[in-house]
Amino acid sequence: MKITRHVSLAAGVLALVGAAVAAMPHGAVRGFDVNGFARVPVLEGGRVKPIDSVARNSLLMIRSQQSFRHDGRTIGPDEWLLDVMFRPAVADTQPAFVINDPEVLSLIGQQQTSNRYFSFADLAPGIAEIQRQALAAQRIDAKQRTRFQSAVVNLFERVYLYYRLKNTMQLEGTPGLGAEVATRTAPGAAQRHVALAELAHFRALPPPPGASPDAWRNAGEALLAPNATEDPTLVGWARLGAAWAAQDAASFNRSVDDLAALSVAAHPEAQKQADHEITFNRAQPFYVGMVIYVLALLALFGSWAWKPHLLQPAAFGLLCAGAVVHTVGLASRVILQGRPPVTNLYSSAVFVGWGIVLLGVILERMYRRGFATAVAAASGFASLLVAHHLSGDGDTMEMMRAVLDSNFWLATHVITITIGYSGTFLAGALAIGYTLRRHLARRIDPATTKALGATTYGIICFALFFSFIGTVLGGIWADQSWGRFWGWDPKENGALLIVLWNAIILHARWAGYVREKGVMAMAIFGNVITSLSWFGVNMLGVGLHSYGFMDSAFWALTAFIGSQLAFMALCLAPPKFWRVRSAAAEKGPEQEQPALKT
Amino acid sequence: MARISSLLWGALTSLKLTIVCLAALMVLVIACTLAQVKLGTFAAVDVYIRSWVVWWDVPGTVYSVPIFPGGALAGLVLGLNLVAAQLSRLELSWGKAGLWVVHAGLILLVAGEFVTGAFQVDTQLAVEEGQTVNFVESPRLLELAVVDVTDPQHDDVYGVPAAMLASRDAIQLPGTPVTLKVRYFMENSELTRRTEADPPPMANQGVGTGITARELPRESRDDVPNLTTVFVEPVAGGKSYGTWMASNALAATQTFTHDGRTYELSLRHQRHYLPYSVTLKDFKHDVYPGTQIPKNFSSLVHISNPGRGEERDVLIYMNQPLRYDGKAFYQASFGKDDRLSILQVVENPGWLLPYISCALVAIGLIVHFGISLRRGMRRRTSPETTTAASGSTAAVEA
Numbered sequence: 003m004k005i006t007r008h009v010s011l012a013a014g015v016l017a018l019v020g021a022a023v024a025a026m027p028h029g030a031v032r033g034f035d036v037n038g039f040a041r042v043p044v045l046e047g048g049r050v051k052p053i054d055s056v057a058r059n060s061l062l063m064i065r066s067q068q069s070f071r072h073d074g075r076t077i078g079p080d081e082w083l084l085d086v087m088f089r090p091a092v093a094d095t096q097p098a099f100v101i102n103d104p105e106v107l108s109l110i111g112q113q114q115t116s117n118r119y120f121s122f123a124d125l126a127p128g129i130a131e132i133q134r135q136a137l138a139a140q141r142i143d144a145k146q147r148t149r150f151q152s153a154v155v156n157l158f159e160r161v162y163l164y165y166r167l168k169n170t171m172q173l174e175g176t177p178g179l180g181a182e183v184a185t186r187t188a189p190g191a192a193q194r195h196v197a198l199a200e201l202a203h204f205r206a207l208p209p210p211p212g213a214s215p216d217a218w219r220n221a222g223e224a225l226l227a228p229n230a231t232e233d234p235t236l237v238g239w240a241r242l243g244a245a246w247a248a249q250d251a252a253s254f255n256r257s258v259d260d261l262a263a264l265s266v267a268a269h270p271e272a273q274k275q276a277d278h279e280i281t282f283n284r285a286q287p288f289y290v291g292m293v294i295y296v297l298a299l300l301a302l303f304g305s306w307a308w309k310p311h312l313l314q315p316a317a318f319g320l321l322c323a324g325a326v327v328h329t330v331g332l333a334s335r336v337i338l339q340g341r342p343p344v345t346n347l348y349s350s351a352v353f354v355g356w357g358i359v360l361l362g363v364i365l366e367r368m369y370r371r372g373f374a375t376a377v378a379a380a381s382g383f384a385s386l387l388v389a390h391h392l393s394g395d396g397d398t399m400e401m402m403r404a405v406l407d408s409n410f411w412l413a414t415h416v417i418t419i420t421i422g423y424s425g426t427f428l429a430g431a432l433a434i435g436y437t438l439r440r441h442l443a444r445r446i447d448p449a450t451t452k453a454l455g456a457t458t459y460g461i462i463c464f465a466l467f468f469s470f471i472g473t474v475l476g477g478i479w480a481d482q483s484w485g486r487f488w489g490w491d492p493k494e495n496g497a498l499l500i501v502l503w504n505a506i507i508l509h510a511r512w513a514g515y516v517r518e519k520g521v522m523a524m525a526i527f528g529n530v531i532t533s534l535s536w537f538g539v540n541m542l543g544v545g546l547h548s549y550g551f552m553d554s555a556f557w558a559l560t561a562f563i564g565s566q567l568a569f570m571a572l573c574l575a576p577p578k579f580w581r582v583r584s585a586a587a588e589k590g591p592e593q594e595q596p597a598l599k600t
Numbered sequence: 601m602a603r604i605s606s607l608l609w610g611a612l613t614s615l616k617l618t619i620v621c622l623a624a625l626m627v628l629v630i631a632c633t634l635a636q637v638k639l640g641t642f643a644a645v646d647v648y649i650r651s652w653v654v655w656w657d658v659p660g661t662v663y664s665v666p667i668f669p670g671g672a673l674a675g676l677v678l679g680l681n682l683v684a685a686q687l688s689r690l691e692l693s694w695g696k697a698g699l700w701v702v703h704a705g706l707i708l709l710v711a712g713e714f715v716t717g718a719f720q721v722d723t724q725l726a727v728e729e730g731q732t733v734n735f736v737e738s739p740r741l742l743e744l745a746v747v748d749v750t751d752p753q754h755d756d757v758y759g760v761p762a763a764m765l766a767s768r769d770a771i772q773l774p775g776t777p778v779t780l781k782v783r784y785f786m787e788n789s790e791l792t793r794r795t796e797a798d799p800p801p802m803a804n805q806g807v808g809t810g811i812t813a814r815e816l817p818r819e820s821r822d823d824v825p826n827l828t829t830v831f832v833e834p835v836a837g838g839k840s841y842g843t844w845m846a847s848n849a850l851a852a853t854q855t856f857t858h859d860g861r862t863y864e865l866s867l868r869h870q871r872h873y874l875p876y877s878v879t880l881k882d883f884k885h886d887v888y889p890g891t892q893i894p895k896n897f898s899s900l901v902h903i904s905n906p907g908r909g910e911e912r913d914v915l916i917y918m919n920q921p922l923r924y925d926g927k928a929f930y931q932a933s934f935g936k937d938d939r940l941s942i943l944q945v946v947e948n949p950g951w952l953l954p955y956i957s958c959a960l961v962a963i964g965l966i967v968h969f970g971i972s973l974r975r976g977m978r979r980r981t982s983p984e985t986t987t988a989a990s991g992s993t994a995a996v997e998a
Contacts, residue, residue: 218890490645503626
């Protein structure tokens with residue numbers, strides 16, 4: 003018992019130390035204090051964030067990754083953004099654009115090969131054609147677009163974002179921000195500043211003293227202001243840009259320090275918020291959590307073959323460590339956003355996984371048979387993977403639209419219904435675990451089978467409770483904001499389906515129409531219903547619409563549903579197909595004597 | 601006889617029936633969701649949910665055959681089944697108190713949806729800044745309004761619902777000598793300026809003589825209105841006043857005069873007049889800095905109700921409706937460069953039912969799980985039942 007504890011603890015602590023190390027800032031890049039630059043607060047998407055978040059989200063949108071290899075080096079998001087803004091000629095040669103659609107590739111005279119990444123210079127010859135095609139496609143309703151049209155619109159939007167980033171602090175092809183400040187009254191300067199004010203992607207200049215805290219300005223607006231030459235932040239940015247363009251590390255680092263000092267002095271709150279967010283960005287808790295869950299799963303698989311008394315507790319320790327990292331990540335988002343944890347599809351995936359892992363930890367504490375660890379680690383990993391694929395639209399902490407701007411309802415309805423998803427998925431995952439065990443396990447262990455059955459039943463009750471309450475709370479929110487309790491819209495119907503399905507399982511069990519195996523198969527079908535109501539309804543009326551994630555999501559969802567149906571078939575397969583035939587004998591006297599161990 | 605009734609009673613109270621109803625509802629909900637793509641939300645709900653049976657039009661014939669119970673039927677049977685099962689199977693004991701409350705809550709929920717289906721009236725109130733309005737309009741139902749505008753102080757309004765225009769050939773306006781003969785009705789249409797190539801116009805009076813109407817299938821998108829067009833011929837005192845075109849796509853005022861009285865003719869959203877008036881003092885539409893993402897919509901309105909001697913200002917904003925005189929006013933939409941505010945107005949006598957039902961079910965489930973938890977704790981000491989008991993414990997704890 004004691005050694006079990008120690009192994010658990012050691013594995014967990016080791017994983018947490020690993021996570022903490024990952025959160026440490028990296029060293030300077032070629033002597034440039036890029037980390038210091040990353041901290042600079044700017045306003046984008048309606049909220050103040052470190053420029054690092056802008057860089058990461060932009061690169062994520064354009065390339066679907068947060069960093070890339072080029073010329074034998076890994077280029078991080080901040081360094082990339084600096085190049086885009088102040089050395090556009092260099093940035094244009096970096097492979098920042100991902101293009102998957104073969105028809106779009108042919109627009110720029112490329113053929114589909116294993117290389118999916120292209121630089122702006124590669125796109126340049128086809129840019130006029132891309133724009134022409136995209137503008138034509140944009141006139142068509144998003145749902146009616148063909149695959150090519152969606153892809154070309156998507157590429158054009160990314161090119162436009164890249165173009166705006168280039169023209170945020172200074173217009174491309176001009177001598178730079180410093181020159182603009184110095185010659186701001188020269189003829190033609192005002193037009194350039196107006197253009198800059200219109201193109202800027204983010205607002206880098208904090209509100210002047212006494213102005214509203216929302217009154218952030220972009221470089222163009224600041225240049226148009228009467229006292230631009232005395233604006234220390236503008237001057238600081240000008241020096242920073244010039245130093246990066248000249249690749250003068252000492253001067254760059256000095257201007258980073260100056261900007262930081264200005265920010266801390268004038269807007270300590272914004273800087274604190276930005277620093278917190280940057281730690282969150284760097285720690286990537288959901289990515290780290292994913293890795294720890296995989297380790298937990300591997301340890302558990304190992305335990306079935308070798309030294310179970312050591313590896314099983316180690317797996318549990320890792321699961322707990324994963325849960326801690328996951329929780330910290332979730333809590334950071336709550337603090338950063340000032341909102342309850344679920345605000346969009348991305349965060350719902352994170353939260354669903356968190357709910358499952360937490361339930362799994364509790365179940366493992368109760369039964370100590372390893373199955374809850376396996377199911378929780380696998381589900382935690384899967385949900386974070388789904389969340390990762392949902393994050394490609396940019397900032398995952400976007401501002402809430404007016405109708406959703408209600409922390410009370412986000413905290414009650416959205417949380418309860420998401421816990422309902424967690425419960426239904428956990429019941430399904432347990433049932434899959436039950437099925438696999440039946441087919442694969444070599445030992446006969448009726449107690450575990452029984453525990454699995456009881457747990458699944460309990461979790462279905464739990465899921466019914468939360469999905470019902472969540473659905474009704476959703477109705478009440480709808481009544482409060484639109485004047486109707488229930489409108490039969492697809493999302494509401496999806497939630498109702500989960501409730502109905504869980505109610506059917508429970509009533510069928512109470513009436514004795516289904517037994518252990520039937521409940522398990524029905525629980526697996528719960529996964530199908532939940533995935534449809536979670537993602538499927540968003541794709542309604544799609545035909546083959548929307549590009550990128552949602553297009554591939556359609557196939558991912560189809561594959562998921564197919565796999566669940568296969569699991570159901572496996573679950574319902576008669577005992578003669580099972581590895582452990584004797585397990586069936588527990589159920590009724592009509593079975594003959596237990597089969598021998600194999 | 602007694603056997604039959606006991607058989608029926610057995611069927612009505614059986615869990616099998618519960619499951620069949622729940623499954624039927626699932627099928628209906630899925631069908632309704634999928635059908636929304638083609639039919640739009642309202643039509644799909646009418647076909648699958650607010651119906652007793654789902655009909656299938658046999659292709660190539662005029663026959664329709666019932667193929668599935670409708671949502672109303674499934675809901676009603678489920679409700680009866682709940683009540684009957686409650687009465688016969690669940691014994692009246694403290695141990696089952698939680699389940700009693702849960703099922704009472706569920707019955708109330710089903711009943712609430714029936715009340716809503718039968719009595720809820722959805723209308724809209726569109727008002728521009730500075731304007732005063734004393735009526736609400738139905739967003740989907742249209743009426744042919746014949747307004748006697750002879751007296752400048754006072755209008756007499758005769759509204760003929762569009763459904764009546766579609767189904768009748770002639771409509772006598774009560775209290776007037778005017779009879780409207782319906783020449784042609786198009787639920788959805790496209791209006792274009794008449795060209796030489798077009799067939800002769802159906803209208804021989806008013807603006808309709810210069811416009812060609814082409815009939816279109818009914819619109820399925822929820823956010824796109826039908827452009828309904830009707831051709832009517834007012835007849836009064838044995839005299840015809842010609843055929844007129846009226847459409848909700850036309851803004852022009854058309855009038856005819858009979859016996860010294862002038863009548864205005866227009867097809868517009870069905871209006872319901874209120875015993876009070878609403879003035880929009882200010883409409884606000886805030887966005888997050890540097891974005892187009894809406895942060896807040898709000899309408900500051902003044903309510904003037906001479907009947908009650910009430911004069912007051914109210915701020916209506918997102919998630920904060922005004923409940924007044926049995927109606928609830930919600931901030932729904934806006935237009936005209938943020939000068940026009942559109943309020944959704946809902947009248948539903950059963951609006952409280954879901955709230956009560958939700959509270960009942962939540963309380964019931966907590967009581968029930970609480971009781972099972974206590975029972976489970978007690979049983980946990982005996983080894984055979986440990987697993988089953990802790991199963992339900994998990995459900996409550998976690």
